[in-house]
Amino acid sequence: MNRGTMNVEGVEVSTEHWIGGERIASDQVFDDASPIDGAIIAHVARGGRREIDRAVAAAKAGFHAWGRTPPQERARVLHAIGAGIERRLPELAAVETRDAGPLLRSMQRSVVPRAAHNFHHFADHLAALEVPDFETRGHRNHVRWEPSGVVALITPWNAPLMLATWKIAPALASGAAVVLKPAEWSPLTASLLADITHEAGLPPGVFNVVQGLGEEAGAALVRHPDVDRISFTGSTQTARAIAAAAARNLTPLSFELGGKSPFLVFDDADLDRAVTHAVGQYDHAGQVCLAATRLLVHRRVYDAFLTRFLERARALRQGDPRDPATDIGPQIAREHVARIDRFVQTAIGRGARVALGGGPNEELGGLYYRPTLFVDVPGGAEILQEEVFGPVLTLQAFDDEDEAIALANGTRYGLAAAIFTQSRARAERVSERIVAGTIWVNCFFVRDLRAPFGGARQSGVGREGGNWSFDFYADVKNVCTAP
């Protein structure tokens, strides 16, 4: 039985569930290990069907009042949650770095502020929602976004706070109540977030956290008949299981899934800028869904690109993510390192040539994988098709725009793409032909919360962000009134 809290990096973190405004224990626990050194940092409540039933019932009860709370008041509470995140920035950053391994300085500078911004943004967006109003033969049509009910959120381990808040904020803004099942490899900041929502005055039951494993708590949540929406970020494989469960109740779902995004460098590109962003694909040890891991470079600039890339990539410092000098931290878990290494060894077996890295960084222990680059990869190799979710890139040359586009579109994914060219006309042409939810031209990872976000093909179902989030989390209704 787990009870109470653990001290993580000097911060008291509850390891229990948060249900109906109370901390609830479970009979069983699971161990939470830190990717930095593999140390067990918490024994976390392992919820199952019982806890999910209780949380969904609490959310249903919480929804009654929250769904009727005026939008201005909902927005006020959301801003208070955003302010609470800002106030507790040092704690959230320290705990998530210990729990999931991102660089501490990235947590402090960008991730935690962005988590707060998620709440501020969707609070403001709610106030600014444009209500379409139009006439049909004298009849007035008035569109409304009505609160929908109980929203189930399931999130992955790679960016736990950011990805959870990106869903929680619009769901709460729309008037829904939430049950969050965080990833079992990085469960802790969700627990701190529960405290913050409580301190901000969010009524009991409107936000609930059930900790546990995907096959247990996660599976029980997505098949629950009282869940009105499922928003899931994670792997394409898990999405299939969730879609099958959701089909039983026809629960509307939104999926943000894996990727194998292309990174195109044309011969007129600003090569320094392209190389900077290409090396940036190793950020967070490659554990980023959007990572553009397939470098496609025009043959005329291939050698120059490769030389500069290797120079820059060899200078990256790998180590403890709490050290300000570190550029690349650990992988999330030993199992994940083994998975990455299987991909790398298979690629080597297929004849791909290792230009950089190619194995774990033994000096740092078993959790750090060396930034790796493959060249001369035979067409059709698995490493060109499957998401590795580690610091592993491939480099291929192309001769013209058509070939670049064919290579870029040559996987079952379609999450994002990056294009480097100085020609505006080419950027437009190529953007039009690449299948992806987000395309960055001469930049990478610039995100505006008003923009739609999601994946084409097997990288996702639906879009979130801006009005798209409200379209998903709310019940959209048209009221047509006679003159």
Ligand code: NAD
């Ligand atoms: P995962 O699919 O293994 O797990 C994600 C979540 O689903 C976890 O909370 C897990 O407990 C839960 N889960 C597992 N099985 C379940 C089941 N049967 N029913 C319900 N829930 C279940 O993914 P992961 O390894 O945690 O994350 C990495 C993946 O996430 C990568 O593929 C990555 O590309 C993707 N991702 C996508 C985005 C995006 O925005 N598109 C963002 C981040 C990560």
